[in-house]
Amino acid sequence: MRTPNAADAGGIDRLIAERRSKLAAIRARGVDPFPTAYPGREEIGAVREANEPLAADESSEEAVRVAGRITGRRGQGKVVFMDLADRSGKIQLWASIDRLDEERLAALSDLDLGDIIGAEGPVTRTRRGELSVAVDDFTLLSKTLRPPPDKHHGLKDPELRYARRYLDLMANDDARTLFITRAKAISAVRRYLDDRGFVEVETPVLQPLYGGAAARPFVTHHNTLDRNFYLRIATELYLKRCIIGGLERVYELGKDFRNEGVSFKHNPEFTMLETYEAYADYRDVMDMLEEMVRAAAAEATGSASVPWGEEEIDFGARWKRLPFAEALTEESGIDIRERTDEDDLRQAMRDAGYEAGDTTIWPKLVDSLLTQALEPRLIQPTILYDYPLSLSPFAKRTPDDPEMTERFEAFAGGMEIANAFTELNDPDDQRARFEMAAQELAAGDDEAQPHDEDFLIALEHGMPPTGGLGLGIDRLAMLLTNRASIREVVLFPARRD
């Protein structure tokens, strides 16, 4: 219950009390402030478009019904102007004593900013040239009890924008546009894959064993089964089971969960696309990735070339393709092919001025060097290919160098956006990789792959040669909307208490 003196208090309590007393007055008049529907309404954008030719003082012959949120109000005594906004746009309502009786006009004036109403009447253009609905009738559709954000400045406080994203969407056109762009990119990706005969599948989020990426998992408990499950860190090992079963081309687009730090490019849950294509290798996947991202950029933004800070990222041009180790040597002066001992590599990194940390794990050092020396410079779409075996436990060895794998990562905007390889389908080699990982686990690498016997059994039944891909959808969304933080492109990002 509210405190009796809420109306006397300052701040938000007073504003809420004011709206609640209006709500009570509306109910006292016998009006339902939360009716069930508003049939026959048209989108404001369509109404605007259809009536654009109207001249000043001219009216449409037929009445329209529009509905949305009141975003502005300009009183003028016996005339009231309001702005009504729905998803498609905004239109002015023009209510005057000439069309509504005094009581109805007062009821309309008494509505608050943010209230959701329906209005009916002919479309007209005012003397000042503003396309408007001349209100013959209106219906309160939802009474709001809290004030909306500032009508002119919008909502800027990032804490509030993320914690109460609905206010961000309500107040900031940019925010709505951004999430529509993101949705367009995702449906473009789906359409691309569907058109090429890929089957969209759904594999478990709750997995008895995690795998397919180097990350620490979330653990949860099933009460009835009385056992723990891991939230998936990747879909890889299940999608390969689908390939083994003969689905030949599969993809899954959904959330993965990684129990790691939060940063401008990491959210603990994030959206990942994984695709697997039988009888393809990583070069086929490179071509597919380029084409798919190009299509997504074009469909979501209208252009394959998008602004990125001060620069322009061109997904339309053919992407640069560089051998990983050579590119890294070129940029850092350190050749990881000659620094195969972790102490040696760490020293070389320190000598060259890079942060090496205290990790004793060679692949982590390599990854750290990549992150520091090369990744931030890869603004234009770039593919680095052929990665050391120890960084790639599920990738097939290259034919000419058994210590390297047919793996590539794609970068843009200084971020890794995709990871792909010719999948390892030799079950004995895969078993050997798990054994290597077991040693890494024992040596303290908590991101090493746990042994997965069930997956090995699946591989022993035979997997065709296969090209696989993982594409980070949130990072793609960042690139397509020119946002520097993943929190901007995830509707409800993870927050501290």
Add this chain to the structure above:
RNA sequence: GGGCCGUUAGCUCAGCUGGUAGAGCAGGGGACUCUUAAUCCCAAGGUCACAGGUUCGAUCCCUGUACGGCCCA
């Protein structure tokens, strides 16, 4: 992980290295029949993030904590 910056009314922001805080919008009362960030008049609205410290006195100086932003790693 480190550094820097921020947190003041519902929202957007001012506030002079110290004397108990101000605007616009929103909200309330009033005027107004073509406004559009409507305008005009009146009144109201504050745990200056939180906890300590210094001081006669702290929004302001110091320390710590929380949350957030940016940069570096």
